[in-house]
Amino acid sequence: MKLLVINPNIxxxxxxxxxxxxxxxxxxxxxxxxxxxxxxxAYIETRAESQVGGYxxxxxxxxxxxxxxxxxxxxxGDPGLxxxxxxxxxxxxxxxxxxxxxxxxxxxxxSVIAISQRIQAWYRETIANYGFADRLASxxxxxxxxxxxxxxxxxxxxxxxxxxERAVADDGADVLILAGxxxxxxxxxxxxxxxxxxxxxxxxxxxQAQAMVDLAPTAPRGGSFAVPPSxxxxxxGEALSRLVGRxxxxxxxx
Numbered sequence: 401m402k403l404l405v406i407n408p409n410i411x412x413x414x415x416x417x418x419x420x421x422x423x424x425x426x427x428x429x430x431x432x433x434x435x436x437x438x439x440x441x442a443y444i445e446t447r448a449e450s451q452v453g454g455y456x457x458x459x460x461x462x463x464x465x466x467x468x469x470x471x472x473x474x475x476x477g478d479p480g481l482x483x484x485x486x487x488x489x490x491x492x493x494x495x496x497x498x499x500x501x502x503x504x505x506x507x508x509x510x511s512v513i514a515i516s517q518r519i520q521a522w523y524r525e526t527i528a529n530y531g532f533a534d535r536l537a538s539x540x541x542x543x544x545x546x547x548x549x550x551x552x553x554x555x556x557x558x559x560x561x562x563x564x565e566r567a568v569a570d571d572g573a574d575v576l577i578l579a580g581x582x583x584x585x586x587x588x589x590x591x592x593x594x595x596x597x598x599x600x601x602x603x604x605x606x607x608q609a610q611a612m613v614d615l616a617p618t619a620p621r622g623g624s625f626a627v628p629p630s631x632x633x634x635x636x637g638e639a640l641s642r643l644v645g646r647x648x649x650x651x652x653x654x
Contacts (some may be wrong), residue, residue, distance in 0.1 A: 413550025454480030507574025
């Protein structure tokens, strides 16, 4: 089994964090291909940034998905997830959806621990879009600027744990989601300090991606995720144009 794991942000330090946690979650025989967005932002906080990250993830997936069995979008908020499911012939898993589903299997209400205040609106909308708004106990977030996105765990680890403890004591969370690729691996290292289960989105996504490959779903021929209709494309690059426009390579406009 071979999985393509995409960081829709430009931080290679964060990609290394994702890879370290992803490798702890793979079975024997599962291979990983790691990819970092070639353009965009260091980490996503806003709706606009999520759109950029989604486009970057689509470009990377279009160019690299061949010979892989599934794709993992490794950013909280799952930028580009629905679009990738529409254009790719293999399963696509997002770390947010994977974490939310797993949280609801372990408790009635969950809280999300986030790295910035600005990120909360987009997170709430994402959770609502997945249909889990009623299960959300709270979002607790850091309230100071992040000096180094690749070292959030070292710089802010104790504050993140304190936020998680407040989510349980004050908000009634049964499960905690330590959100965002910059926090990949943190749930594993602080689980013993927390009174309820703590989930890592990368871990959840890797396990679910492997399960999806095992289930061997057939590509849809109908419904809203059927292959998009053919049409002219311009400025997208060959690989993405071929998936979005479903045109032969010779007819692709770049």
